[in-house]
Every structure is written in structure tokens, then in C-alpha cells.
Amino acid sequence: MSGEVYHEIIISGYGGQGVILNGSILGKAATIYDKINATLVQSYGPEARGGACSAHVIISEETISYPYVHNPHILISMSQEAYENNIDSLRDGGLLLTDTDLVKRRKNDERHVSYSIPATRMAEKLGNKMMANIVILGYLASLSDAVNAESLRNAVEKSVPKGTEEKNLKAFEKGYKRGEKQKSGTG
Amino acid sequence: MEETEQFIMGDTACAEGAIACGCKFFAGYPITPATEVAERMAKRLPQVGGTYIQMEDEMASMAAILGASWGGLKSMTSTSGPGFSLMMENIGLGIIMEVPCVVVNVQRAGPSTGLPTLCAQGDMMQARWGSHGHYEIIALSASSPQELFDITIKAFNLSEKYRLPVLVLTDEVVGHMTEKVVIPPYDKIDVYPRRISTLPPEEYLPYVSDEDMVAPMVGVGEGYRIHSTGLTHDKRGYPVITAPVQKEMMDRLIYKIRNNVDDIVKYEEIEMADAEIVVIAYGISARPALKALEMARDRGIKCGMMKLITIWPFPEKRIKELAPQVRGFVVPEINYGQICLEVERCSAGKTEIVLVGHAGGAIFHPNEILEVISRL
Numbered sequence: 399m400s401g402e403v404y405h406e407i408i409i410s411g412y413g414g415q416g417v418i419l420n421g422s423i424l425g426k427a428a429t430i431y432d433k434i435n436a437t438l439v440q441s442y443g444p445e446a447r448g449g450a451c452s453a454h455v456i457i458s459e460e461t462i463s464y465p466y467v468h469n470p471h472i473l474i475s476m477s478q479e480a481y482e483n484n485i486d487s488l489r490d491g492g493l494l495l496t497d498t499d500l501v502k503r504r505k506n507d508e509r510h511v512s513y514s515i516p517a518t519r520m521a522e523k524l525g526n527k528m529m530a531n532i533v534i535l536g537y538l539a540s541l542s543d544a545v546n547a548e549s550l551r552n553a554v555e556k557s558v559p560k561g562t563e564e565k566n567l568k569a570f571e572k573g574y575k576r577g578e579k580q581k582s583g584t585g
Numbered sequence: 586m587e588e589t590e591q592f593i594m595g596d597t598a599c600a601e602g603a604i605a606c607g608c609k610f611f612a613g614y615p616i617t618p619a620t621e622v623a624e625r626m627a628k629r630l631p632q633v634g635g636t637y638i639q640m641e642d643e644m645a646s647m648a649a650i651l652g653a654s655w656g657g658l659k660s661m662t663s664t665s666g667p668g669f670s671l672m673m674e675n676i677g678l679g680i681i682m683e684v685p686c687v688v689v690n691v692q693r694a695g696p697s698t699g700l701p702t703l704c705a706q707g708d709m710m711q712a713r714w715g716s717h718g719h720y721e722i723i724a725l726s727a728s729s730p731q732e733l734f735d736i737t738i739k740a741f742n743l744s745e746k747y748r749l750p751v752l753v754l755t756d757e758v759v760g761h762m763t764e765k766v767v768i769p770p771y772d773k774i775d776v777y778p779r780r781i782s783t784l785p786p787e788e789y790l791p792y793v794s795d796e797d798m799v800a801p802m803v804g805v806g807e808g809y810r811i812h813s814t815g816l817t818h819d820k821r822g823y824p825v826i827t828a829p830v831q832k833e834m835m836d837r838l839i840y841k842i843r844n845n846v847d848d849i850v851k852y853e854e855i856e857m858a859d860a861e862i863v864v865i866a867y868g869i870s871a872r873p874a875l876k877a878l879e880m881a882r883d884r885g886i887k888c889g890m891m892k893l894i895t896i897w898p899f900p901e902k903r904i905k906e907l908a909p910q911v912r913g914f915v916v917p918e919i920n921y922g923q924i925c926l927e928v929e930r931c932s933a934g935k936t937e938i939v940l941v942g943h944a945g946g947a948i949f950h951p952n953e954i955l956e957v958i959s960r961l
Contacts, residue, residue, distance in 0.1 A: 422763060426592040429765035436592070438763035463876035464951055465762055 403459045405544040406467040410452040410484050411476030416531030421453025423553045428457045431549030437465040450479050457544055475501050493542055520572050529569040536570035540577025586770045595760045598730035600625035602737030603661050606776050609635035610660040612649035614642055617701045618757040619691040622663035643668035647675035651684045657805050663689035676750050677716030682813045685744040689753040691760040694945030704757035705945030706868055706919040712752050713897050721842035724752035724897040728871040730764045742777035747841055748799050758869045758948055791822040798841035851894040860889025861912045862961050865928055867893040869948050870917045877954035888958055901931040908932040913961045917941035917954050
């Protein structure tokens with residue numbers, strides 16, 4: 399059933415971190431720019447900010463019938479709670495991305511390919527910690543082939559508030575470069 | 586305007602469908618998980634010269650869209666379970682006054698306040714029978730944001746064609762799911778215009794119908810005399826409290842739909858050519874059902890699917906036809922058996938029927954449906 403391109407992704411954190419927006423940007427990159435299928439469903443508590451929330455994204459060449467993700471290929475966690483809640487579901491060999499300052503990872507996790515980035519701190523340095531989600535998207539673009547990096551850049555530009563495009567693209571590049579360095583072992 | 590592709594939520598797609606086919610009035614009261622329909626309409630209607638009103642409650646919302654429709658505007662409201670219950674009385678008023686309009690119900694789990702943020706398909710029978718008295722209704726169902734866009738347009742067209750409130754039934758998961766939606770150029774969208782009488786004011790009567798039992802309407806403020814009421818009425822729209830006039834009016838309300846079932850009823854058939862087991866599914870449940878079908882086919886089970894688009898009137902002709910030809914129907918729905926009852930009625934004991942029920946709050950995993958298919 400699954401075609402060549404098939405990725406199940408969970409982005410998790412707390413409300414207000416741009417978790418759902420990241421899901422939307424990923425889906426937009428896949429559907430509008432990469433021209434393949436994607437679904438986004440979200441779960442959150444009754445509160446708009448501060449509560450645990452997660453975005454489930456599936457990217458696939460084939461039609462997606464069931465939109466929920468139980469065993470993701472990729473897990474992005476931007477809070478300790480989000481990490482604890484989801485890490486056991488990440489499949490063997492799955493890619494884990496966390497915010498270095500917000501998530502303390504379990505030691506000796508050999509099941510997964512783990513990377514961490516101080517996304518919130520980097521975003522703060524760029525002038526707004528609200529862009530941590532975009533930093534981590536850039537990081538993802540470098541470390542995964544789930545969507546084309548150029549498509550993600552386009553989707554970021556189209557999705558962030560008007561007037562903030564340049565800043566957000568800068569945040570994206572910071573994350574992307576950090577990923578490139580870590581991949582090559584120089585970071 | 587060119588065709589556009591957007592990655593949008595089901596609720597948003599529903600609102601875009603309404604705007605695309607000329608909806609110019611929305612009155613509503615916010616409720617999870619339908620709020621995003623209202624939110625989008627509040628943003629979009631002023632851009633197209635329309636009117637958005639946030640009302641004091643759902644009873645008033647329904648009343649307002651009936652009034653706006655009589656005033657000549659394509660009108661819509663959206664709600665979920667508790668609000669749908671409150672709209673029932675005025676949906677009946679829309680039926681008897683024969684008012685074109687669209688009511689969207691993004692279903693959540695009940696009864697009562699239930700699970701405000703989680704899905705269910707528990708209002709299928711309420712949609713059919715929720716208002717008092719005997720009437721016919723049209724209700725459509727969608728299982729993706731694209732379908733929600735498309736059927737909202739279809740709902741407006743049917744409401745204008747048959748002069749009645751048309752219900753769009755979806756659920757929390759479809760309403761809140763984001764997917765790609767293709768929005769065609771508006772001038773490429775088939776829009777059924779309001780049926781306007783060509784008679785001069787002195788000859789016009791508001792409830793004299795055309796051959797298909799639907800009466801044309803008139804423009805407001807153009808010199809026509811109009812009377813419309815929730816009481817049983819004659820061709821003039823005046824109350825007449827007698828059995829013969831009741832029969833005349835009721836015959837029209839019922840048969841304008843029953844006589845046109847073939848025009849109204851739509852469904853999709855998937856892998857039906859050699860199917861021995863047929864899954865009958867609608868809304869969000871049609872998605873895991875489709876996955877279950879593929880898995881069953883991989884196991885060599887001759888499984889097909891009938892995906893309902895029109896829920897009411899029920900596609901009974903096709904199900905009657907299929908019943909003696911198949912080994913069984915499997916009906917997954919997020920309730921304890923509603924559409925399943927209709928399938929049983931239409932099958933009249935000619936095949937086995939298995940309900941795959943669900944209390945609500947989540948959708949089926951394909952395996953849950955596959956298991957039932959495999960056992961049959």
C-alpha cells in the first residue's frame with residue numbers, strides 16, 4: 399500500500415510553541431510544493447496555550463485513508479512531557495529531534511537516531527523565541543528527506559505572519575545549517 | 586480567478602465551499618468542533634459583500650438564516666450536537682415554509698455535552714427525524730476536507746432545487762483534519778440558481794408548484810405579496826386548519842423529495858465488481874473502512890465498499906438490489922447502530938448484516954473493521 403515516499407511524523411510540545419503550525423507547514427510543503435499527499439490531525443487539551451499538544455502528519459505518495467499516527471518514523475519533541483508521552487511509540491530506527499534545553503533524553507537509547515538542537519535558545523538569539531518551531535523545521539529539513547528543503551522554505555514563507563518572513567527564513571537556515579554540521583560530524 | 590490548491594482544515598473547506606457557490610449570509614453560535622466554519626465565514630463574508638451575524642443562540646441562528654433566505658440570500662449556519670438539538674424546531678419551520686438553506690453539523694460525541702472536542706456519528710437519526718411531524722429531508726456526508734468543500738456546494742444546490750433546509754453531516758475528525766483542497770475557479774462551479782417565478786404579482790401565489798412539486802419564489806421588495814407560516818397553509822400561504830389542506834401540503838413536502846430520489850441520491854462504489862462482502866460506510870469511518878478493504882483484498886477476501894454521500898433520503902434502491910447478491914454487509918459507524926438499522930430494513934433478511942459500532946471519542950482503526958470482514 400505504501401509507495402516509495404511514506405512518512406509518519408509526530409510533532410509534540412505544548413500549546414503556543416507552534417506545534418500545530420509546524421504540522422501545517424510540513425503538510426503544505428508536501429501537498430502544495432512536493433505535489434504528494436499529506437494529512438494533518440491534531441490533539442490538544444481544552445486550553446489554547448500551555449497544555450500538551452501534538453500534530454500527526456502523514457506524507458505519502460498514495461491516498462491516506464487513516465490519518466492518525468501510532469508508530470511514527472519521525473518524532474519531534476519540544477517539551478519533556480511531549481517526549482515522555484511519545485518516545486516509546488517511535489519505531490526502531492526512527493528519527494528523534496528534541497530541543498536540547500527543554501528535553502532531557504533517556505540515556506543509551508540505541509533504538510533511535512537521535513539529534514538535539516537548542517532551538518528555543520537559537521530563536522531567542524534571533525530576536526524571538528516564538529520561532530523555535532521554525533528553527534526545528536530547518537533542522538528537520540537537513541536531517542530527513544520527508545519533504546524537499548526548498549518546499550519547506552516556500553511553505554514557511556507562506557505560513558508565517560506577514561512581515562516576519564525574513565526573520566523566520568533566517569531561523570529556518572540556522573536550524574538547517576546546524577543539522578548539516580551535525581550530520582557531517584563537525585557540529 | 587484561477588484554480589487554487591490550499592492545505593486547509595475541513596471546517597475551513599466547508600466555509601470556502603459556501604462562499605464559492607454564492608452564500609451571502611451566515612448566522613451562528615460558536616461551538617466546538619464547528620467553530621472554525623463560523624470563524625472562516627466571519628472573515629470571508631465581508632470580503633464578498635455578505636453578512637455574518639453571531640447570534641445569541643442556535644435557535645435564533647436557525648431563525649435568522651430562514652429569514653435571510655426569504656430575503657433572497659443563500660444562507661447557512663453551522664453547529665455541533667447540542668446546537669443541532671436546539672435548531673430542530675426551526676429546521677421544521679424551514680421544512681414547512683420550504684426555505685432553501687444549509688445547516689452544517691460537525692458531529693461530536695453525545696448525549697448532551699458529551700465529548701466536545703472528540704468525534705462521533707451519533708446524530709444520523711436525529712438528522713432524519715429530529716424535528717417533529719413527518720417530513721422528508723436531505724442530508725449529505727463527507728469524509729475529507731475536499732469532500733466537505735464539494736458537498737457544501739451540492740447542499741446549496743439541492744436546497745435551491747427542492748426548496749428545503751439541506752443538512753451537511755460531518756464529524757470532528759473531518760472538520761479538524763487538514764488536507765489539500767482544490768478550489769476551482771468560481772465560474773466553473775455548477776450553481777443551481779434560486780427558482781424565481783415569472784408570473785406578474787397579481788397572478789402569483791407562493792405555494793403553487795411547478796411539475797416537480799416545487800414552488801418558485803419571488804424577489805423581495807418587487808411588489809409581490811408573500812405570506813408564509815409554520816401553520817398548515819394553502820397555496821396562498823394562508824393558514825387553513827383542515828385535513829384536506831394538510832394532505833395537499835404534506836403530499837407536496839413528502840413527494841417533492843420521494844419522486845426525485847434518483848436525482849438526489851449519490852454514493853460511490855469501490856471494488857464492487859466481484860464483491861461478496863460489502864462495507865457500507867460514510868463520513869470519517871469510510872477512511873479506515875477503505876484501508877480495511879485493501880487489507881482484506883490482500884488476504885484474498887472479495888470485499889467491496891459502498892460509500893454513502895447522500896445519507897437522507899437513504900439509498901435504499903441500491904441496497905435492496907445488492908442484498909440478495911452478497912454474503913453480507915458490514916456497517917462501521919461511530920454510534921451503536923443507526924444507519925445499520927436502515928441497511929437491515931432495506932435488506933429485508935436477504936443477507937447477513939454486521940454492525941461495527943463505536944461509542945465515540947476516536948475513529949476506527951482499520952484492523953477493527955478488517956477483523957469483522959474476515960469473520961463474515
